[in-house]
Amino acid sequence: MNENNEIFTDGQFPKTVYLRTMFAMKKILDMGQFKIGSSESKEFKYFKKVVMDELYNSMQEVFEAMEKRDLVQKCECGTSIRNGYKPCEKCNGSGFRNTEEFMDWINQDATATADIQVTENENKRNDPNAKGSIVS
Numbered sequence: 001m002n003e004n005n006e007i008f009t010d011g012q013f014p015k016t017v018y019l020r021t022m023f024a025m026k027k028i029l030d031m032g033q034f035k036i037g038s039s040e041s042k043e044f045k046y047f048k049k050v051v052m053d054e055l056y057n058s059m060q061e062v063f064e065a066m067e068k069r070d071l072v073q074k075c076e077c078g079t080s081i082r083n084g085y086k087p088c089e090k091c092n093g094s095g096f097r098n099t100e101e102f103m104d105w106i107n108q109d110a111t112a113t114a115d116i117q118v119t120e121n122e123n124k125r126n127d128p129n130a131k132g133s134i135v136s
């Protein structure tokens with residue numbers, strides 16, 4: 001699985017999900033062909049249609065829900081998820097890429113992370129149900 005870890009390096013969420021799901025789709029279709037036999041059979045064509053519809057639709061639904069929350073936006077290259085792999089380095093064919101706001105959030109500096117941890121510790125101290133709480 002090492003080669004797949006590279007898809008996580010640039011932080012583009014839709015591209016990462018797309019490439020990993022396409023890898024999974026290929027494995028599932030290979031297994032289906034192994035089990036069913038001929039790729040020209042009715043059974044395999046139906047199996048392939050269901051697998052592809054479900055995986056493409058589920059990715060599209062997630063990306064559209066994230067788009068409504070301004071986490072991702074349609075990619076400048078103009079492709080859509082059903083058009084297959086593209087050389088676009090931002091989406092690779094998913095049709096979506098992170099918004100600048102989402103990139104800023106992903107790339108928060110260590111100071112911001114430290115602030116969050118302090119707040120969480122503060123909350124634990126003030127939680128009367130927490131173990132070892134000084135609040136009675």
Ligand SMILES: [Zn+2]
Pocket residue numbers: 075076077078079086088089090091092093095096
């Ligand atoms: Zn693109």
